[in-house]
Amino acid sequence: MEKHPLSSSAMNPALTTLPSTDPAQILRFRDRQYSAELLATALLHYDFFSWLGLNAGASSDLISKHFGFIARPLDVLLTLCRASGLVTTDAAGGHHLTAHAQEHLVKGSPWYLGPYYAPVKDTPIVKGFLSVLTTGKPGNWQAKSDAKDWHESMLDPEFARSFTDLMNCRGMIFGQFLAKAIKPLLGDRCHLLDVGGGSGIYSSTMVAAHPQLSATVLEQSPVDAIVKKEIARHGLESRVKVATGDMFKVTWPETDIILLSNVLHDWDLPEVRALLVKAAETLKPGGLLIIHDAFIQDGKTGPMAVAEYSALLMNITQGKCYSPAEYGAVLREVGFEPGSYQDTIGDRGFMTAVRR
């Protein structure tokens, strides 16, 4: 008998096979790679903690003014400090050192640990942080010498291939967890638009888990060609299509579900807003938006692993990890009713919003 292209035997079985162990710690080693250098930057280049000790209750605005820091990277630094128990923030937005930071990060304390960080004081990653903190512009990917930031690098076929592999391998796990957790919210919706979909792994795991779904991956060149190959490798050409274009400029294809997976975290708030406006323009009332990402808690005191990952994102992209409250505020403004946040695996999770 001739095989139907949709038959499950044609589809890569790995798309619906979960590992038996939790990958979180292995992901964390990598995700936290920049956090020591962000602390070293604040500690050794700005003596930030001695200053905050003398200026207890300083607001973010005052800190920005004093050090010349841009709001987004300062927010990432303060979130990392709160998550690490170094800083607390009061209800009025004033920042204070904890006893822990007073003892170990303030010059003149007998237990000052500044010299411990001297070996990472002048690394290329620290140079990136010095630039991001004061200009808001990202450092170049892994502080390589060709001076391209991550977004520019993704237009280069060789870099795009290797970075898409990086995103694809975690997506093989995250995508399955997302597909499972989203099931009760899908209703009778039948088409997913995966904006900035990378290798298309989230579309692939989603359609593999839900026979009612087909999907379109919207990607820019040269990643679009990578997606086509990946979709063919998974045997899903009849259910996952690829649309090529700049997500900020093109009209998004018609759909009743939009997925933004690890996309918004690459951008500052004006671009986040622009993408959420696009999502609102694309979906009809009742349409479902899914934001899948690493989320900071609303109080911005953790989780630690996400605060650390946010340091990496703020260094190499124009973004950071946002909280459900930050997204929720923009979503309400642009025409969505935000839903609640749910954890999945590996310090990731998702929030949904329904088009009003």
Ligand SMILES: C[S@@+](CC[C@H](N)C(=O)[O-])C[C@H]1O[C@@H](n2cnc3c(N)ncnc32)[C@H](O)[C@@H]1O
């Ligand atoms: C961090 S990756 C996320 C990929 C995938 N969604 C995931 O979760 O693994 C961001 C993706 O956005 C894509 N992207 C960035 N700028 C874009 C643009 N202007 N138009 C379309 N895609 C874009 C990149 O090519 C990249 O694949």
